[in-house]
Amino acid sequence: MPVMNFLVAFNGSEGSVAALRYAAxxxxxxxxxVTAMLAHTSHEVIDRRSRWIPKEARALLEQANSEVLRGIEELFDRECRALGLSxxxxxxxxxGRVDTVLSEAARYYDMLxxxxxxxxxxxxxxxxPDRIALMSGRPxxxxxxxxxxxxxxSHxxxxxxxxxAAARALSDSLRLLEGKSRVSVITVGQHGGWPIADLLKHLDRHDIEALHEDFPEWHPVAATLLAYCRRQDPTLLVLGAYEHSKFREDFLGGVTAEVLAKTRIPVLLSH
Known part of the structure; x- marks a missing residue:
C-alpha cells in the first residue's frame, strides 16, 4: 500500500485519545x-479587548485560556511518550471555528x-465528525x-x-483494506439496480475477500448495522454519510447519527 498521510484531531477528550492511539x-x-492538530475557539465568554474590561480581568482571561490549552497539550505529550512517539x-x-478549521485542514491529507x-x-x-465529513470532501x-x-x-x-455516498466510502476505504482484509457487504432491502456480484468482483480485484450479508427491508438500517458489528466484531465499519440530506436525517433521527452515537468500533465516514 502506498504511504498514507493522516491528520488526527486532538482536543483532550477520551475520544481524541482513542483517535491518537488509532493513528499511532x-x-x-x-x-x-501522522500530523496532530488542536483546533479551538478563543475560549472567550466576553470580549476581553473591550476598553471597559479592566487590565487585570483581561490578564485573568488570558491565563484561563492558556491553562485550558496547556492541559490538553500536556495530555498529548503524555500520550505520545506512552506510544513511543515523543x-x-x-x-x-x-x-477558529473547530469544524471549519478541521474541514479545511483535512483537504491536505488522505484522511482525518x-x-x-x-x-x-x-x-x-x-x-x-458528521459535519466535517460533509464539509471537508475527505474521509x-x-x-x-x-x-x-x-x-x-482484518475484517x-x-x-x-x-x-x-456508499460508493465514495468504499473508494476511500480501499487503501486501508486492500490486500489484507475481508469485507462483509451489508445490505438492507433494496441496494441499487446493479447485481451485488459486480461489487464482490470489484473487491476481489483489489485482493479483498468479500461476502454478502443481506437483511430484509423491514429491518431498521442503523440497528441492523450496530447489531451486526456487535455479533461479528469487525475492526472497521465503512459508511456513506447522509445519502439524502443532513437536515432530513437529523429531523427523522437518521442512520448516520444513530450509528455514530452508538458504535463500539471505528467508522469510516464519507460523503
Whole structure:
C-alpha cells in the first residue's frame, strides 16, 4: 500500500485519545505519516479587548485560556511518550471555528481521524465528525472513546445501498483494506439496480475477500448495522454519510447519527 498521510484531531477528550492511539497504530503497521492538530475557539465568554474590561480581568482571561490549552497539550505529550512517539509528533495549535478549521485542514491529507462527539466535551474544542465529513470532501475515521484494539483491519463491514455516498466510502476505504482484509457487504432491502456480484468482483480485484450479508427491508438500517458489528466484531465499519440530506436525517433521527452515537468500533465516514 502506498504511504498514507493522516491528520488526527486532538482536543483532550477520551475520544481524541482513542483517535491518537488509532493513528499511532496505523503509523506503526503501514508506515503512515501522522500530523496532530488542536483546533479551538478563543475560549472567550466576553470580549476581553473591550476598553471597559479592566487590565487585570483581561490578564485573568488570558491565563484561563492558556491553562485550558496547556492541559490538553500536556495530555498529548503524555500520550505520545506512552506510544513511543515523543519528539516525533508535534501538536499544531489552530484557532477558529473547530469544524471549519478541521474541514479545511483535512483537504491536505488522505484522511482525518477524530474521536466520537461527546456532549460533555468543552464547547470550545468540541467537534462534529458528521459535519466535517460533509464539509471537508475527505474521509473521516471516527473512533469511539475507550477503543483500544488498534488499526489492524482484518475484517471490515461495508454498509451498501448502491448510492453515491456508499460508493465514495468504499473508494476511500480501499487503501486501508486492500490486500489484507475481508469485507462483509451489508445490505438492507433494496441496494441499487446493479447485481451485488459486480461489487464482490470489484473487491476481489483489489485482493479483498468479500461476502454478502443481506437483511430484509423491514429491518431498521442503523440497528441492523450496530447489531451486526456487535455479533461479528469487525475492526472497521465503512459508511456513506447522509445519502439524502443532513437536515432530513437529523429531523427523522437518521442512520448516520444513530450509528455514530452508538458504535463500539471505528467508522469510516464519507460523503
Amino acid at each position: 497504530s496505523l503509523a506503526q503497521i503501514d508506515g503512515a505519516h 519528539g516525533e509528533l508535534q501538536l499544531k495549535d489552530v484557532t 481521524i477524530v474521536g466520537a462527539h461527546d456532549d460533555t466535551d468543552d464547547e470550545h474544542v468540541t467537534l462534529h 473521516v475515521v471516527v473512533v469511539p472513546a475507550g477503543y483500544a484494539a488498534g488499526a489492524r483491519h 471490515a463491514a461495508l454498509a451498501w445501498d448502491g448510492g453515491r
